[in-house]
Amino acid sequence: MSAALLEISDLRTEFDTDDGLSVPVDGVSFSIPEGKTVGLVGESGCGKSLTALSVMRLVPPPGRTVSGQVAFRKRDLLSLSERQMREVRGRDISMIFQEPMTSLNPVMRIGAQIIEPIVLHEGASRREARERGVEMLEKVGIPEASRRFYDYPHQMSGGMRQRAMIAMALSCGPALVIADEPTTALDVTIQAQILELLRTLQAEMGMSVLLITHDLSVVAQLADEVVVMYAGSIVERASAENLYAHPLHPYTEGLFDSLPGFHARQERLNVIRGQVPDPTHYPGGCKFRPRCSYEYEKCAERPGLLKGTDEHLAACWLVEDTERRKKPQTQRV
Amino acid sequence: MEEVVLARKPRSPLRLAMRRLKRHKTAMAGLFVLVALYLSALFADFIAPYSFDDELRGNSHAPPSKIHFVDAEGKFHLQPFVYGVSFEFDEFHERVFAEDKTKRYPIKLFVRGDEHKLLWVFPTDIHLIGVDKPARLYLMGADSRGRDLFSRILYGGRISLSVGLVGVTVSFLLGLTVGGIAGYFGGWVDSALMRMCEMIMIIPGFYLMLALRAAFPPTLPSTSVYVMIVLIMSFIGWAGLARVVRGMVLSIASKDYVTAAKAVGGKDIIIIFKHVLPNTLSYVIVSLTLSIPGYILGESALSLLGLGIQDPQASWGNLLSDAMHVTEIQFHPWMLIPGAFIFVTVMAFNFLGDGLRDAFDPRMEVGRG
Numbered sequence: 001m002s003a004a005l006l007e008i009s010d011l012r013t014e015f016d017t018d019d020g021l022s023v024p025v026d027g028v029s030f031s032i033p034e035g036k037t038v039g040l041v042g043e044s045g046c047g048k049s050l051t052a053l054s055v056m057r058l059v060p061p062p063g064r065t066v067s068g069q070v071a072f073r074k075r076d077l078l079s080l081s082e083r084q085m086r087e088v089r090g091r092d093i094s095m096i097f098q099e100p101m102t103s104l105n106p107v108m109r110i111g112a113q114i115i116e117p118i119v120l121h122e123g124a125s126r127r128e129a130r131e132r133g134v135e136m137l138e139k140v141g142i143p144e145a146s147r148r149f150y151d152y153p154h155q156m157s158g159g160m161r162q163r164a165m166i167a168m169a170l171s172c173g174p175a176l177v178i179a180d181e182p183t184t185a186l187d188v189t190i191q192a193q194i195l196e197l198l199r200t201l202q203a204e205m206g207m208s209v210l211l212i213t214h215d216l217s218v219v220a221q222l223a224d225e226v227v228v229m230y231a232g233s234i235v236e237r238a239s240a241e242n243l244y245a246h247p248l249h250p251y252t253e254g255l256f257d258s259l260p261g262f263h264a265r266q267e268r269l270n271v272i273r274g275q276v277p278d279p280t281h282y283p284g285g286c287k288f289r290p291r292c293s294y295e296y297e298k299c300a301e302r303p304g305l306l307k308g309t310d311e312h313l314a315a316c317w318l319v320e321d322t323e324r325r326k327k328p329q330t331q332r333v
Numbered sequence: 334m335e336e337v338v339l340a341r342k343p344r345s346p347l348r349l350a351m352r353r354l355k356r357h358k359t360a361m362a363g364l365f366v367l368v369a370l371y372l373s374a375l376f377a378d379f380i381a382p383y384s385f386d387d388e389l390r391g392n393s394h395a396p397p398s399k400i401h402f403v404d405a406e407g408k409f410h411l412q413p414f415v416y417g418v419s420f421e422f423d424e425f426h427e428r429v430f431a432e433d434k435t436k437r438y439p440i441k442l443f444v445r446g447d448e449h450k451l452l453w454v455f456p457t458d459i460h461l462i463g464v465d466k467p468a469r470l471y472l473m474g475a476d477s478r479g480r481d482l483f484s485r486i487l488y489g490g491r492i493s494l495s496v497g498l499v500g501v502t503v504s505f506l507l508g509l510t511v512g513g514i515a516g517y518f519g520g521w522v523d524s525a526l527m528r529m530c531e532m533i534m535i536i537p538g539f540y541l542m543l544a545l546r547a548a549f550p551p552t553l554p555s556t557s558v559y560v561m562i563v564l565i566m567s568f569i570g571w572a573g574l575a576r577v578v579r580g581m582v583l584s585i586a587s588k589d590y591v592t593a594a595k596a597v598g599g600k601d602i603i604i605i606f607k608h609v610l611p612n613t614l615s616y617v618i619v620s621l622t623l624s625i626p627g628y629i630l631g632e633s634a635l636s637l638l639g640l641g642i643q644d645p646q647a648s649w650g651n652l653l654s655d656a657m658h659v660t661e662i663q664f665h666p667w668m669l670i671p672g673a674f675i676f677v678t679v680m681a682f683n684f685l686g687d688g689l690r691d692a693f694d695p696r697m698e699v700g701r702g
Contacts, residue, residue: 053592056595056596058592058595058596060587061519061520086598086599086600087598088598089595089596089597089598090596090597090598090599091598094596094597095592095593095596097589097592097593098589099589102588102589102590103589103590103592103593104590104593105590105594105608105611105612106346106590106612107345107346107347107611107612107614108607108608108611109345116594116597116599117597117598120597120598120599121598152345152346154346165593168593168597169596169597172597
């Protein structure tokens with residue numbers, strides 16, 4: 001196993017809200033190996049994006065990261081000064097956002113935005129920065145790059161903008177790219193192109209990717225390892241093959257079950273019953289307990305990540321009580 | 334290597350708005366009037382027949398010169414001309430002017446007159462129009478000291494028109510910076526700055542202006558008075574803008590592109606000026622245009638009360654102060670002409686501002702399909 005580029009341990013981010021303390025990131029630990037892609041999967045509101053923002057230290061106020069460690073190349077990002085952190089952002093770690101419509105400044109030319117990291121971190125001259133910017137645009141497959149360099153965002157299609165966004169994120173050759181739902185706002189054909197682009201660029205530039213998505217098929221296409229998040233915590237961690245072959249956690253299982261089958265024609269889609277818990281009031285014990293069809297006495301105690309086969313971890317007592325798994329105890333619908 | 338040159342310009346949001354503005358007739362009319370006024374102020378010393386302080390006491394309150402084409406013998410002249418004037422007193426001891434029809438004084442172009450420096454640089458004595466001495470050309474009449482009102486209005490425009498531009502620039506720089514910082518950083522910085530703005534806003538503007546004026550010595554050289562007026566009015570004007578900008582920045586700062594700019598390692602202050610504030614530009618340009626009249630009127634009000642620009646320097650406000658008495662208006666109605674200039678300027682700015690607002694309004698695009 002290659003060395004970990006980024007090692008997140010016990011990360012906790014809180015918000016003071018009128019309804020009390022909200023903990024959308026509640027003790028998250030995982031690592032991203034050098035040159036690999038890790039998929040971070042979960043429903044909307046489970047804390048995936050905030051985990052990413054916590055790593056970048058860009059959690060919007062009043063949110064704050066209160067404990068944990070984010071070790072990037074063995075250096076704890078959470079203890080850096082703001083100035084040192086700015087050096088890291090864009091140069092070592094950069095980010096691709098979900099909405100290409102809103103993640104580019106509408107009143108700035110595409111080119112000026114793409115070269116921003118180059119100018120900021122490498123102090124490149126205008127000319128040099130321009131050359132590299134055009135080069136980046138070519139690299140992400142934008143035709144007529146030297147002309148498009150002077151376009152404004154509204155002159156580009158969604159897919160093009162996302163390409164431009166990728167060009168901006170990669171312009172300094174970062175070691176880690178955090179892609180926060182990079183294809184969610186795009187239609188399916190463009191999605192495939194963007195994923196393909198990410199894959200080729202990764203092969204070319206050798207960076208690690210943290211791919212945040214709620215789309216299991218996207219993860220299947222790109223990720224080497226998968227981390228499943230539920231209600232601010234990690235419920236399962238495994239290599240992509242293992243996870244898809246044998247999901248251990250009932251939540252992951254539920255996610256796979258709720259995908260529409262391709263062959264069998266179904267009247268209704270399977271759903272995981274119940275609601276994602278409110279981050280101000282997590283249920284006691286296992287957070288998934290109120291929605292889980294396997295629930296039993298032991299679930300009153302919250303399980304840590306338990307080791308199954310190989311490198312497969314899941315936060316569920318069933319990993320140990322393998323017998324119970326066979327038949328769900330209570331079948332409520 | 335071949336490079337294909339395409340005739341397609343990148344269309345910035347600003348350029349698109351300007352194109353819409355060109356279709357807006359009243360706004361373009363306003364713009365045209367303003368350009369004419371500002372040019373006339375810029376070249377005041379060249380266009381004006383006389384210097385602003387060139388007085389001729391004998392011609393006190395001389396009415397506007399009548400411009401003739403036909404002389405006393407009924408002969409037509411292609412070149413317009415005026416007659417010299419002389420006066421006698423009537424029963425109210427008011428001067429009654431009469432034309433002396435024995436000698437014609439043709440109105441000439443590029444005549445020699447008072448010395449001046451064109452654009453503050455080139456010394457010359459050429460004026461655009463004028464008549465030979467001893468006659469005088471009073472296009473808009475004369476004031477109590479026999480100075481040409483038209484010339485004084487042109488010189489006054491230099492002050493009255495520029496006070497708006499300079500004042501607005503100062504107060505907008507202040508308002509944008511304060512509003513940008515307050516909205517972007519939020520928290521206690523925001524609260525502190527906004528309470529400060531409210532402190533300024535709760536004091537009625539005109540009294541604040543008078544109070545601030547009282548802080549300066551009553552007699553100041555005219556340049557210091559000018560600077561003082563600009564500072565006072567900018568000080569009053571920035572708070573309202575800062576509040577609106579803060580609100581806009583608050584919403585812009587939560588946009589993804591601001592997070593994206595942070596995520597590439599941008600410094601906060603640079604993000605504010607490079608990413609956040611340019612997005613308020615459409616509002617700011619409109620608001621800027623619409624608030625210039627306030628500065629022009631403010632200067633006029635101060636000068637009208639004798640607290641602003643002092644005689645012999647001219648501004649539209651202190652020219653109007655000569656027309657404060659009913660008798661003045663009754664006997665010398667031309668003394669009100671500076672008021673017409675203020676009126677036209679303010680209207681023109683409002684037309685232009687309305688046009689700009691329509692041009693920047695994104696809903697317009699939906700309407701046009």
